[in-house]
Amino acid sequence: MLHAKHSAGDDDDVNWNTDDEIDNFQSSPRNVVHMDETVAKFIEMGFSIEMIGRAVEETGGENPEPLMILETLFKISTSPEASSSKSKVIDELIGMGFSEELVIKAIQEHGEENLKEITNALLSYAAEKMHETEKMHETENEDINNNYFSDDNDDINIFSGLSSSDEENELNSFHGDGRLQDLIKMGYPRKEASIALERCGKIASLAEVVDFIFAAQMARQLDEFWAASDEQERRINEPPPRRRRLNTDIASDDELIRLPNPMIGFGVPKEPGLITDRPVPIPNIALGPPYFYYENVAMTPKGVWATMSSHLYDIKPEFVDSLYFCAAARKRGYIHNLPIKNRFEIQPTPHYTIQEEFPLTKKWWPAWDKRTKLNCVLTCIASAQLTNKIRKRLEKHERDPAVQKDIVDQCKKWNLVWVGKNKAAPLEPYEMERLLGFPNNHTRGISRKDRYKSLGNSFQVDTVAYHLSVLKPLYPKGINVLSLFTGIGGGEVALHRLQIPMKLVVSVEISEVNRNIFRSFWEQTNQRGDLIEFRDVEELDDHKIEGLMDQYGGFDLVIGGSPCNNLAGANRVSRTGLEGDQSSLFYDYCRILEAVRSKASRMRR
DNA sequence: GCCATCATGAAATATAGA
DNA sequence: TCTATATTTCATGATGGC
Numbered sequence: 001m002l003h004a005k006h007s008a009g010d011d012d013d014v015n016w017n018t019d020d021e022i023d024n025f026q027s028s029p030r031n032v033v034h035m036d037e038t039v040a041k042f043i044e045m046g047f048s049i050e051m052i053g054r055a056v057e058e059t060g061g062e063n064p065e066p067l068m069i070l071e072t073l074f075k076i077s078t079s080p081e082a083s084s085s086k087s088k089v090i091d092e093l094i095g096m097g098f099s100e101e102l103v104i105k106a107i108q109e110h111g112e113e114n115l116k117e118i119t120n121a122l123l124s125y126a127a128e129k130m131h132e133t134e135k136m137h138e139t140e141n142e143d144i145n146n147n148y149f150s151d152d153n154d155d156i157n158i159f160s161g162l163s164s165s166d167e168e169n170e171l172n173s174f175h176g177d178g179r180l181q182d183l184i185k186m187g188y189p190r191k192e193a194s195i196a197l198e199r200c201g202k203i204a205s206l207a208e209v210v211d212f213i214f215a216a217q218m219a220r221q222l223d224e225f226w227a228a229s230d231e232q233e234r235r236i237n238e239p240p241p242r243r244r245r246l247n248t249d250i251a252s253d254d255e256l257i258r259l260p261n262p263m264i265g266f267g268v269p270k271e272p273g274l275i276t277d278r279p280v281p282i283p284n285i286a287l288g289p290p291y292f293y294y295e296n297v298a299m300t301p302k303g304v305w306a307t308m309s310s311h312l313y314d315i316k317p318e319f320v321d322s323l324y325f326c327a328a329a330r331k332r333g334y335i336h337n338l339p340i341k342n343r344f345e346i347q348p349t350p351h352y353t354i355q356e357e358f359p360l361t362k363k364w365w366p367a368w369d370k371r372t373k374l375n376c377v378l379t380c381i382a383s384a385q386l387t388n389k390i391r392k393r394l395e396k397h398e399r400d401p402a403v404q405k406d407i408v409d410q411c412k413k414w415n416l417v418w419v420g421k422n423k424a425a426p427l428e429p430y431e432m433e434r435l436l437g438f439p440n441n442h443t444r445g446i447s448r449k450d451r452y453k454s455l456g457n458s459f460q461v462d463t464v465a466y467h468l469s470v471l472k473p474l475y476p477k478g479i480n481v482l483s484l485f486t487g488i489g490g491g492e493v494a495l496h497r498l499q500i501p502m503k504l505v506v507s508v509e510i511s512e513v514n515r516n517i518f519r520s521f522w523e524q525t526n527q528r529g530d531l532i533e534f535r536d537v538e539e540l541d542d543h544k545i546e547g548l549m550d551q552y553g554g555f556d557l558v559i560g561g562s563p564c565n566n567l568a569g570a571n572r573v574s575r576t577g578l579e580g581d582q583s584s585l586f587y588d589y590c591r592i593l594e595a596v597r598s599k600a601s602r603m604r605r
Numbered sequence: 606g607c608c609a610t611c612a613t614g615a616a617a618t619a620t621a622g623a
Numbered sequence: 624t625c626t627a628t629a630t631t632t633c634a635t636g637a638t639g640g641c
Contacts, residue, residue, distance in 0.1 A: 259640070297611060299639065330611080379611060383632050412609080449630065457611045487611095561611085569610035572636050 257305045257317065259298055263331055265318035266340045269349075269466070276341045278316075286313030288337045290554065290600050292593050293467065293491070295459065295561035296586075297568050298331035301577045304567060305333055308578070311590045313337075318467075322460035326350040327357040328374040328415075328435045330460045332561075339470045346465045346497045350437065354417060358431065364418035368404045374415050374427075377435060378570055379456030381426035382414035394422040429455060437461025438493055443517055450513050459490025459561065465498050471557065472500050478529065480504040480552050482596060484537060484560030484589055487511075489518040491559040496525055503529040504552045508537050508560075537588040545595045554600050558593050562586040 267274030294312060298305075298319050305317050312335045322330035327350065351357040353372040355365060390407055397403040407424070410416070416424035427435070429451040433442050436458055443451040468491070471479060478501030483491055486509040495502055505522075509515050515533055522531050532548070534540055549555060565571060566580025578586060 261641080299610065301638070329609085331609090332611085376610065380613090385632070409608095447630075453611095455611090459611095564611050565613090568612060569638060571610090571612040572634095573613045575612085575637075 257309065259319055259331075262324075263298065263319050263321035264324060265320040265334070267343075268320065268324040269345050271324055278340060280316045282315055282337050283313050286315055286337050290556055290558060290596055291336070291338050291471065292558040293334065293336040293338065293464075293560075294589060295332055295334050295464070297564045298333045299569055300564075300567040301575065304578045308333075308586060309335060311587070312593075320463055322463045323373050325460060325462040325466065326435050326437065327352060327354050327372075328460075329376050330463070331376070332460075332463070334467060336467065338467060342470060342473075343466050344469045346437075346462060346469070346494070350435070350462055357435065358417060361417050361419060364420055364423065366404070366418065368401075369408050369411060369418070371408070371412065374417075374435070375412055377415065377427070377432050377456055379453045381452055382410075382416060386410065386414060387416070387423060387425050390416075390424050391422045398422070432456075435460075436490070437463075437465070437497070438488070438490070439521075442493070442521065443488060445520070446513050446517065454488045454511070454514055454517065457564075458487050459494070461490055461494045461497065464491060465494035468494055468500070468557075468559075469498055471495075472498055475500060475556060477501065478503040479556035480554060481506070482555040482558045482592070483507045484558070484592060485509065485562055485585070486518055486560070487514050489521050492518070493521065496527075501529065502527060504532070504555075505529060506532045506534070506548055506555070508534045508540060510536055537585060537592065540592055542595045545592065546599050549596065549599050549603065554603055555596050558596055560589055562589050 262271070262273070264271055264273055266276075266278065292312075294308070296308070298321075309315060309317060315335050315337060317333040317335045319331065319333045322328065322332070325345075354374055355362050355372065390410065393403055393407065411424050414426060416426055419425045429443060429448065430440055432452070432455045433440060436455060437460060438455075438458075443454055446454075479495070480503055481492065481495070483489075483505055486492070486507040489507075492502060492505060492507075505527075507515075507518060509518065515535075519531070519533070530552075562585045563582035566574055566576045566583035567578065568575065574580060576583075578584060
């Protein structure tokens with residue numbers, strides 16, 4: 001195990017120290033707060049002392065964790081017994097932060113007896129409001145994010161998302177007159193920040209206000225979680241998910257999974273077809289937290305996605321082509337249990353056409369090459385010889401339509417762009433980084449060949465960030481990430497660009513070259529959390545997973561895309577399917593995910 | 606029929622170091 | 624100049640969606 005721990009002596013270590021002090025409802029042993037403080041927070045949230053006492057008693061244990069108590073409180077507050085008094089329910093809902101107007105509206109719409117419907121309606125109202133606020137917040141953050149890329153100097157690495165000093169300044173300025181603005185800048189929705197300030201009072205510390213917001217958000221999250229709690233309890237005693245099957249076993253599943261056209265998943269920005277409810281709901285057994293996010297190539301041999309889905313709780317994959325996010329195609333499938341409401345893009349968004357993304361190519365782009373999008377960025381590029389051949393042919397037969405067509409075919413096959421007169425060349429590594437949403441020169445310092453290989457195997461950051469964006473309001477204080485097959489850290493770059501703090505990243509990556517790239521990213525972006533590196537997924541057995549979860553309070557997100565070598569269409573040598581040497585590591589993803597979920601269940605109890 | 610596809614391995618060539 | 628290592632180049636189809 002390779003352990004890169006953040007140095008404790010850094011001068012700018014203010015935030016995490018503060019957060020450690022105020023850590024609240026996470027079920028981490030090290031994060032358990034004093035019971036008096038917990039009770040005070042529950043009272044602030046609108047629960048009566050009587051109800052809190054009952055919840056503590058029903059939760060059981062010598063020192064029940066706040067998260068468990070809160071869960072019990074929600075069960076009690078929405079039980080038929082508790083709903084006997086309409087005014088009491090109204091008071092409690094208002095006490096939870098919902099406006100009186102909305103509560104009354106929800107009751108009128110759904111009837112006073114139907115508490116669950118009322119709660120769902122209120123959550124929807126709140127979600128809509130949060131979404132609006134999030135949009136405002138995105139606009140406000142544009143200036144920060146616009147500095148992320150440098151078009152002028154490719155030799156300068158710019159990681160200007162939320163630097164440590166920026167974050168510190170924001171926190172330090174909290175006690176000034178613009179507290180609401182400060183909270184909004186930190187990423188909290190305006191409504192929640194406003195309520196929190198009102199409820200906590202003028203003399204409240206930053207810790208208390210942030211704590212209050214987090215508690216309210218956790219409460220909302222728990223409400224959805226609670227709906228499936230019975231099922232989850234049952235899950236604890238269930239056997240692990242189905243183990244691997246032979247390809248011959250899954251023929252009947254083939255028909256269940258088809259690639260969508262257009263390949264927009266549950267929807268993408270700027271295209272019609274956005275949906276906010278899954279057509280096939282996530283089975284209760286698979287509801288998070290912990291959340292997981294699995295990725296692989298969309299076009300696999302038949303039956304592979306059906307098999308992968310069956311091993312990941314029968315969640316249907318979301319197929320998305322990243323050409324809806326950038327100027328290059330990238331057809332991928334994602335199986336995840338993330339919410340899909342209120343997704344948002346990271347800023348700045350990439351350009352959507354080749355010519356906009358690489359303006360210098362406009363001068364040389366021939367009219368007969370109609371491409372506006374590139375094909376998938378692969379792990380290998382065309383040779384310099386091909387560029388020479390194309391130039392020579394064009395010098396002789398520039399006006400020959402047959403030659404033009406042949407050359408366009410070559411350009412499509414090898415993803416060439418026009419960089420000079422009659423000169424079609426492959427993308428430079430830094431150009432691929434830009435297409436894929438990475439910082440300029442993210443992969444600098446390794447051989448050119450390795451850069452292409454690593455980039456060809458990576459996530460498209462904007463696409464993944466769009467999916468992960470729903471975590472931002474759920475975890476304003478940051479998340480613990482278990483990153484399998486980390487590669488060059490596409491998932492972590494997405495979280496960083498979303499400004500979701502990473503308190504912990506446990507990374508598994510077999511390539512030393514990739515580990516070095518990711519570690520450089522971690523250091524250059526001044527990450528405050530801990531980075532723990534493993535080389536091989538096989539090193540991560542149940543004992544190690546449980547130890548890490550005990551130490552850090554569990555994982556909030558398990559993310560990774562297992563090797564596609566044996567699935568990818570470009571492989572002419574060993575496209576042997578999911579049981580191939582590399583691609584069968586998918587089963588390790590399942591094993592580790594199940595170990596995390598199982599341990600998380602035990603920790604909740 | 607057309608088209609795109611997170612690739613692999615061997616041979617050829619270039620580079621670095623003694 | 625020789626040798627070891629690194630990099631570039633080339634040849635290698637099948638699959639599945641439309």
